[in-house]
Amino acid sequence: MGKRRPNRRVITRTPEPKPEKRRPSGRKTAIIITVVFLAVVIISIFAGLYFSTWKDLWRPILRVNDETISMDYLLRRMKYPYKTYDIEGMLMVIIQEELIRQEAPNYGIEVTPDEVDEWLRDEAQGENETISESEFKSWYRDRLNETRLSDAEYRELIGTYILEKKLNEFLTAGVPTTAEQVHLYVIFLASFEDTEAALARIEAGEDFSEVARELSIDTGSAEQGGDIGWWPRLGGLPENIEYKAFEELEVGQVSGVIGVDSDNQIYAICLVTEKQSDREVEEDKLEAIKYVLFEEWINYELDRLDHQIIDYDNETMAWIYLQIEKD
Numbered sequence: 001m002g003k004r005r006p007n008r009r010v011i012t013r014t015p016e017p018k019p020e021k022r023r024p025s026g027r028k029t030a031i032i033i034t035v036v037f038l039a040v041v042i043i044s045i046f047a048g049l050y051f052s053t054w055k056d057l058w059r060p061i062l063r064v065n066d067e068t069i070s071m072d073y074l075l076r077r078m079k080y081p082y083k084t085y086d087i088e089g090m091l092m093v094i095i096q097e098e099l100i101r102q103e104a105p106n107y108g109i110e111v112t113p114d115e116v117d118e119w120l121r122d123e124a125q126g127e128n129e130t131i132s133e134s135e136f137k138s139w140y141r142d143r144l145n146e147t148r149l150s151d152a153e154y155r156e157l158i159g160t161y162i163l164e165k166k167l168n169e170f171l172t173a174g175v176p177t178t179a180e181q182v183h184l185y186v187i188f189l190a191s192f193e194d195t196e197a198a199l200a201r202i203e204a205g206e207d208f209s210e211v212a213r214e215l216s217i218d219t220g221s222a223e224q225g226g227d228i229g230w231w232p233r234l235g236g237l238p239e240n241i242e243y244k245a246f247e248e249l250e251v252g253q254v255s256g257v258i259g260v261d262s263d264n265q266i267y268a269i270c271l272v273t274e275k276q277s278d279r280e281v282e283e284d285k286l287e288a289i290k291y292v293l294f295e296e297w298i299n300y301e302l303d304r305l306d307h308q309i310i311d312y313d314n315e316t317m318a319w320i321y322l323q324i325e326k327d
Helices: 026-058 071-078 087-107 113-125 133-147 151-171 192-203 208-215 239-248 283-304 314-325
Strands: 060-064 067-070 178-189 227-232 258-261 266-280 307-309
Touching: 026 071, 060 071, 060 087, 067 071, 067 087, 071 087, 071 314, 087 151, 087 283, 087 307, 113 133, 113 151, 133 151, 151 283, 178 192, 178 208, 178 239, 192 208, 192 266, 227 266, 227 283, 239 258, 239 266
Parallel strands: none
Antiparallel strands: 060 067, 060 307, 178 227, 178 266, 258 266
């Protein structure tokens, strides 16, 4: 037998060559170029916004010990509860708030989250007898929108308010409820010349109370013949009147012309009718004394506090005014 021929595969189809990589069409290239161009424009816009606005918003404007306050926070505080352009005033408010937050623990004073919650619910409830959970959440959401503060920032602000009250009560708890006091009659007038003329009438023998009823621009005390009651030191009297009444005038003696408020052109004549060395202080005047003493403590601590307004110049001031005007 002859050799057997090997089986051969039958090729039914010729293999196709691998397709060549196609080059992008002109339309696709144009789309890619457009997308890249738009991306560059968007990046440029955001970079411009960052360097013109956001960069300044994020930078610190204030340092109190180790705590820093951002420009963004300052601007939001200057727009609540009403728009103000008093930059230095708002910076001082924030410094005092930070001072209270840092100093209160040194006196063992703190505020718990529950106390903040209670304050918020009382504020939301107002004069109503009750408030539902949904009503409270709606009120709180509106308050955050109004203040532009975050939840944490707003709660911290309320906590600071509560801390201040606690600290005030602690530092002024020992204020005596009795003090030296004077019983005063005062005539308030709107010009130096009018005050001189009123004083001349009194010195000529006219009754102090009758002149007060006729001329005093303070209608409340005028109806009482100039009688403004008993006053302790620091109880709320204008500084010049208080000094005159306690340091210079004897009982029954009439003062000369006293400048009360030079900006608003207010002058006064006062008469001391009685003095007592240890009289019970009225509640509103006691609160005024405590307020003054607490302010003195604040000012003393501010002198000792390590704080700094950062990079604050005329250009920064103008920029802040511009941001406030945007809303």
